Amino acid sequence: ILTLGTNDALNDANGTRVAAFKQKLQMFVDACKENGSNLIIGDVMWNTDNSEIIAQYKQALREAAENENVSFVDLTVLPANEILNLHIDVLHPNKKGCEMIAEKMCEFVGVEFFK
Numbered sequence: 001i002l003t004l005g006t007n008d009a010l011n012d013a014n015g016t017r018v019a020a021f022k023q024k025l026q027m028f029v030d031a032c033k034e035n036g037s038n039l040i041i042g043d044v045m046w047n048t049d050n051s052e053i054i055a056q057y058k059q060a061l062r063e064a065a066e067n068e069n070v071s072f073v074d075l076t077v078l079p080a081n082e083i084l085n086l087h088i089d090v091l092h093p094n095k096k097g098c099e100m101i102a103e104k105m106c107e108f109v110g111v112e113f114f115k
Contacts, residue, residue, distance in 0.1 A: 001105060002028055003042040003075075006091060009057040018056045025064050039070040040108070044093070044101060073108050075101055 008021045032039045043061050045054050058076075065072035086097030093101060099115065106113040 001040045001042055002032065003044045003101075004028070005043075005057040005061060006045045009045060009054045010091065012053055012057075015053045015056055018053075018060060021057060022060050022064070025060060029064055029068050029070070033068070033070075039068075040073060040105070041065040041070060042073045042075050042101075042105065044075045071108070073104065075104050 004025065005021060008017060008024075012018070012021075029039065029041075041061050041064060043058055045058055062072055064070075086093055086100060088094045103113040
């Protein structure tokens, strides 16, 4: 399961680093495929600051999954009022956020989630 891009997006004040992120993402995808991994790309970018820039990174993740014919899971489909309760610092998930990610991933791959 490959989830990345949040730090990249939040440290890209004007969206100029998206191309470099796409290259890094492709490097990770290639390495996983070369090792025979069953890759799942997950989007965990919940933060709403710089939403236009974050949208570019989210799109890069979706495109990589589509172009490489690998699974994509959008983990950000949550009611807006829950988002703030899932972070320790508006970026990294807290225990509840980690459980939500794990539950969604388990659901996606078809295994039971245990707390």
